[in-house]
Amino acid sequence: DSGVTQTPKHLITATGQRVTLRCSPRSGDLSVYWYQQSLDQGLQFLIQYYNGEERAKGNILERFSAQQFPDLHSELNLSSLELGDSALYFCASSVGNTNSPLHFGNGTRLTVT
């Protein structure tokens, strides 16, 4: 068990809808990262937060947004969903501001129909 909790495990929704994915980092970790894993694109970095502030942004679509709350949990919001957004979304956490390793959650499987 990595200590990183992601909910829900599975999500099925229709095109055009909006969903929220949730991540609770390991105790003591201040950084949260979001990744998208699809068959054709592999693992793509979306965004990183450190202690509530955005630290780095990757290939995140404008329809997607994220935030990290004062209790350090993070949410990834996906709106105007398209079929191509179907993927496995991972959250990872680390201590932050160090070279400490990333610990991954078990992912949320999103299916857009």
Add this chain to the structure above:
Amino acid sequence: AQTVTQSQPEMSVQEAETVTLSCTYDTSESDYYLFWYKQPPSRQMILVIRQEAYKQQNATENRFSVNFQKAAKSFSLKISDSQLGDAAMYFCAYRSDFKGGSEKLVFGKGMKLTVNP
């Protein structure tokens, strides 16, 4: 921007044999970290091994070892005495040394390893 390339999408190995997974990367940085992650069917991302670029000695973790060639920007993973439980997707990943920036990982596209009994 850094890139990671895993040119072999699939490999297979007989149980108890040795297999080597290849990875190359591109960077202009001198300080960085390299990783191999394993993703079994359970889909969890599991850290297998880590290499610091400033260390000349290759990292080892039990049956897993790496061949790190900094000048060639090559980072291969050797699995000795392969076991059925080693069957998984394997991802090579790059991470910049922390200097006040992001510690994000850049992943290769992965390689599917099959272990035959």
